[in-house]
Amino acid sequence: MVAVKKVETRRRTRANGERTRQRLLSSAVSLWSEHGQLGLTVSAVAEHAGTTRRTVYHHFATQEILQEEAQRFVFEQLAELASGNTSEIPDPYGFVAGLAVDNPELVRSILLGLMRDDPNENPIFARSCAFYRDAAEKGMLCEGIPTTHAASITLAMWFAAILCVSLEQDPAKRRAQADSFAVTFETMLHKGILTTPFNVGD
């Protein structure tokens, strides 16, 4: 009995720990988005998440690891987005365009990775291809567009978002440019690639 209880307690502790970790990562991403990479410190994350620096250090040994993990966290969200899993991202077009405003370096690093390495090895590209293969099977892909082209063009829209947002220096104008580009992004995808909206049925 004692052994069973111990296992149960350990399991609960681990689940709590994982929830705390996710909360800290969400705070890290918020801070990063608002203040850039320099705003992503252990103290700021502790304050934002309503916890102590000690707790943050318990989950992330150093500030560098915290930043790396926050980047990985956003990367995973983008991969989800590329898979068409937009259940946690209500406005997928706005999310990408907004990310170009808030985290241009992150978007740039993803685009650089896509350009430099073999896209066959890139998880975001792979998931985007899988999404379009699924869309094609459901008859949602415009005729004559290969799934790899659809995936490439969708990711290329992230490149276009960076360009559009970079046209403005003033933060409010960058935000307005992102909102406006999100509309164009959606229009392009629905006119040229998909026969039905992206996030239908999610």
Next chain:
Amino acid sequence: MVAVKKVETRRRTRANGERTRQRLLSSAVSLWSEHGQLGLTVSAVAEHAGTTRRTVYHHFATQEILQEEAQRFVFEQLAELASGNTSEIPDPYGFVAGLAVDNPELVRSILLGLMRDDPNENPIFARSCAFYRDAAEKGMLCEGIPTTHAASITLAMWFAAILCVSLEQDPAKRRAQADSFAVTFETMLHKGILTTPFNVGD
């Protein structure tokens, strides 16, 4: 009279020199396209253009300068393309996709420049915007697409071309992928951005 003749001779010599220079640059770009940057040597250019190494060195003091000038030459052709001036490029979509096969490093370096620097300062972006402003005035731009978005998306298609071509390792397959992407590129632009074909009236 003697003075007039001298001026005339000088003018003709300069015109001949300029023609030779253009011919050498065309040879350089062909060699680069076929064999990559390592294939772009003074000897190879002399042989390709049916002239001597001495003539090549007369126009380009070093091999590095020759390579730089060849890059600038393609860059100018791309800028012409971005301006919608396709009179010397019969298949603009195929040209970009083919360049992604033949000179991926060149296309990458242009895309990197666009991402890193202010696009307002980029001549290719500026000319693409000017082209779309002109298209908009002529009623050739789809309703609701800002000219800067049209320019960004067109250049983003170069990014997509690099992705599609990189999917294949075998040169023949890369070429086939480029040809296939050129068709998608044209379709996307005509469905989503332009109401009439790109190179009409050139």
